[in-house]
Amino acid sequence: MTLRILITGATGFIGSHVVAAARATPGVRLRLMTHRTALTATAGAGPGIETVHGDLADPATLRGSCEGVDAVIHCASRIGGDEPTARSVNDQGTRALAEEAARCGVTRIVHLSTASVYGRGPFTRLRPGQTEPDPASVTSLTRAAAEQHVLAAGGVVVRPHIVYGAGDRWAVPGLVALVRQLSAVLTGCEARHSLIDVQTLGRALLGAALSPKEPAGVYHVNHPEPVSCSQLLSTVVDELRLPWGATGIDVDTARERLADVPFALHHLGMLAVDHWFTDERVGQDFDWEPGEGFATAFARHAPWYRRHLG
Secondary structure, X not given: XXXXXXXXXXXXXXXXXXXXXXXXXXXXXXXXXXXXXXXXOOOOOOOOOEEEEOOOXXXXXXXXXXXXXXXXXXXXXXXXXXXXXXXXXXXXXXXXXXXXXXXXXXXXXXXXXXXXXXXXXXXXXXOOOOOOOOOOOHHHHHHHHHHHHHHHOXXXXXXXXXXXXXXXXXXXXXXXXXXXXXXXXXXXXXXXXXXXXXXXXXXXXXXXXXXXXXXXXXXXXXXXXXXXXXHHHHHHHHHOOOOOXXXXXXXXXXXXXXXXXXHHHHHHHHHOOOEEEOOOOHHHHHOOOOOOOHHHHHHHHHHHHHHHHO
């Protein structure tokens, strides 16, 4: 049996890994939607793979994009920028895509969102439904709005927390910038964080689209074992061979040192409290395995980060 899947954001950080997972899965045919970036063989273009242009900020370009597909995996989003632009892409664009999917009779929509819709922590063993979103940024506000359109259509919303791996230009680079500002590694910080490597997340999103169990609603998709702040930073420093690993610093001293560096103080504030999200349903509902833990998985991605960070 052949299943046809439309993937939006196919050239993005996470979308490209969904494409890679789908290409490795027998019986899956792909239609890849891209906004501006030309698709290459690396990004997923190739024999038997259809590509379409679609701009979430221009709903008219989405017409026909869902014709003949069995499922939509929606990875495209606007990160940063002004509120009108973010709202036109994330909120109104997702609504237009969900309406087009409904018009074409597509009943399975899987939407990549983020645990950032919950706002600032602490969150300890937080399960879906235990608290309402409280977005603290324009991006999170409009992505939370996007979720509602997918949920209204009976779709699946996937909320990972920290996503790392090849292609990451925010999460780990932000941690490296923090350590560079401190010229030291945080010690004694046992706040716990949920993480997932991007390849495993790509398989989870595909699993949600292919699952015979017909999942719906919100899912937290992360590795089930959280990682302490100290372990997270020491692993990054060791694997990337950063020169600041020999010096340790506690959280209070770090706050004093970063008082005049707002971006680093923001990162520290997030790291110093729990952001631990859990959901026991994911493995069964998505027919998915979380794979290896953070230290092992990060070691695989470390060569890419070393090249990217110079």
